[in-house]
Amino acid sequence: MYQQHFEEYNKLSTINSLLCQIQYTLQAKGYDGVYFIVDKNVFRYYQEEIFLKLQKIEEKIVLIEADELYKNQAQCQKVWSFFVQKNVSRRALVIIIGGGITLDLGAFACSTWKRGVAFILVPSTLLAMADACIGGKTGINFQGIKNLVGTFAFPQEIWIAPELLKTLPARIFRCGLSEIFKTALVADLNLWNKICGISEWKGPILQEILFNAIVLKKKIVEQDPFENGLRKVLNFGHTLGHALEALSVEHSFSLLHGEAVAIGIILESYISYLLNKISEEDFQQVRFQVMKHQLCKSLPLDFTLERLQHYLIHDKKNYHQNLRFSLLEKIGKGCYDVAVDWEIIKQAFENYRNAQFI
Numbered sequence: 001m002y003q004q005h006f007e008e009y010n011k012l013s014t015i016n017s018l019l020c021q022i023q024y025t026l027q028a029k030g031y032d033g034v035y036f037i038v039d040k041n042v043f044r045y046y047q048e049e050i051f052l053k054l055q056k057i058e059e060k061i062v063l064i065e066a067d068e069l070y071k072n073q074a075q076c077q078k079v080w081s082f083f084v085q086k087n088v089s090r091r092a093l094v095i096i097i098g099g100g101i102t103l104d105l106g107a108f109a110c111s112t113w114k115r116g117v118a119f120i121l122v123p124s125t126l127l128a129m130a131d132a133c134i135g136g137k138t139g140i141n142f143q144g145i146k147n148l149v150g151t152f153a154f155p156q157e158i159w160i161a162p163e164l165l166k167t168l169p170a171r172i173f174r175c176g177l178s179e180i181f182k183t184a185l186v187a188d189l190n191l192w193n194k195i196c197g198i199s200e201w202k203g204p205i206l207q208e209i210l211f212n213a214i215v216l217k218k219k220i221v222e223q224d225p226f227e228n229g230l231r232k233v234l235n236f237g238h239t240l241g242h243a244l245e246a247l248s249v250e251h252s253f254s255l256l257h258g259e260a261v262a263i264g265i266i267l268e269s270y271i272s273y274l275l276n277k278i279s280e281e282d283f284q285q286v287r288f289q290v291m292k293h294q295l296c297k298s299l300p301l302d303f304t305l306e307r308l309q310h311y312l313i314h315d316k317k318n319y320h321q322n323l324r325f326s327l328l329e330k331i332g333k334g335c336y337d338v339a340v341d342w343e344i345i346k347q348a349f350e351n352y353r354n355a356q357f358i
C-alpha cells in the first residue's frame with residue numbers, strides 16, 4: 001500500500017503547472033469536495049498567482065500560522081472545527097500547501113479526521129520540498145516537546161514546484177540546506193562532494209541537488225517506511241538539534257528547525273569523530289560547510305546540558321533508558337541506535353562553544 005502511494009510522487013513543476021494541477025483536481029469527479037489547508041504567508045504571497053484563480057476558494061480554505069509555538073493541538077482543533085463546519089466526509093480530498101509546519105500539522109489533522117481523509121502535499125519551502133513532504137511523518141508538538149504526538153500517514157500525491165521558493169526569505173531558504181546536507185552525509189558521498197563544490201544555490205544546480213536529496217530520502221523510506229531500522233539514519237543531527245530547538249521555543253532565543261539541525265549536525269559529527277567513526281578532517285569539512293552557509297549561531301550560556309536533558313530523555317529513538325543517536329559511520333554513510341554517554345555529549349558542546357562564528 002505504501003509503495004502504491006509513492007508511485008504517485010511526481011516531477012518538479014512550475015507555479016503554472018501547479019495551478020493547472022489544482023484546477024484539474026477541483027473539477028475531478030470522485031471526491032466528495034476538495035479543501036485546502038494553507039500556510040498564511042503562502043496564501044498572502046500567492047493570492048494573485050494561485051488562490052484568486054480558484055473558484056469560491058474562501059469557502060474551502062483554512063489558514064495556518066507557521067510557527068513552532070502554534071504547531072499544537074489548538075491549531076489542529078482549528079482545522080478539525082473547519083472540517084466539522086464544512087461537514088468534510090471521508091471521501092473528500094485535502095490539499096495542504098506550505099512549509100514543514102503546515103504539512104506536518106495539516107497531514108496530522110487529515111490522518112486523524114474520521115480515521116483518515118486523503119490529502120495531497122504541496123511543499124513551499126526548500127526544507128519541506130527536500131525532506132518534510134517525503135516519508136509520511138505527521139505531527140504536532142506537545143508540552144513543548146517536538147512532534148511528540150503524530151502518525152504515519154502517506155499523501156496521495158506530492159506536487160513540488162521549486163518556483164515557489166522565489167518568495168522565500170534567505171534565512172528560511174538556508175534552513176532547507178541543513179536537511180539536504182544531512183541526507184547527503186548519511187546516504188551519498190557523491191552528493192556531499194557535489195554540495196561542497198557549490199558556490200551559489202540557484203538555477204539548475206539547485207534543482208539537481210534538490211532532486212538528488214528527494215530521491216535518496218524516498219529510497220531510504222521505501223526500505224523502512226515505519227522507521228524500525230535503516231530510516232533512523234535520517235535522524236542524524238536531530239537528537240541534539242530537536243532538543244536545542246525545543247529549548248529555544250521556551251526561550252527568547254530564536255532557532256529555526258533547520259538552524260537547530262545545523263548545530264545538531266556539527267555536534268553529532270563531532271561525536272562521530274570522538275567515537276572514532278570519522279576523521280578529524282572529515283569533521284572539520286562538515287563544520288566548514290555548515291558554517292559557510294551561516295546556519296550556526298553561538299548558543300546562549302543558559303542553554304546548559306542540564307536544561308537540554310529534559311528534552312533529550314523524551315527523544316523517540318531512546319530505549320532501555322539509553323540515549324540513542326544516529327551518527328556518521330563515515331561521510332556518506334549513517335549508522336543508528338548508538339548509545340552515547342553524557343561525557344561525550346558534554347565534550348561535543350564544549351567544542352561547539354569554543355568555535356568562532358561569523
Ligand SMILES: NC(=O)c1ccc[n+]([C@@H]2O[C@H](COP(=O)([O-])OP(=O)(O)OC[C@H]3O[C@@H](n4cnc5c(N)ncnc54)[C@H](O)[C@@H]3O)[C@@H](O)[C@H]2O)c1
Binds near residue numbers: 042045068176179
Ligand atoms: N515530516 C517530516 O518528515 C519533517 C522533516 C523535516 C522537518 N519537519 C518539520 O518541518 C518544520 C520546519 O519546516 P520549514 O522550515 O519549512 O518551516 P515553516 O513551515 O515554519 O516555514 C518557515 C516560514 O516560511 C514561510 N513560508 C513558507 N513557504 C513560503 C514561501 N514559498 N514564500 C515565503 N514564505 C514562505 C512560512 O510562513 C514560515 O514563516 C519543523 O516543524 C520540522 O519539525 C518535518
Ligand SMILES: [Zn+2]
Binds near residue numbers: 238257261
Ligand atoms: Zn528535520
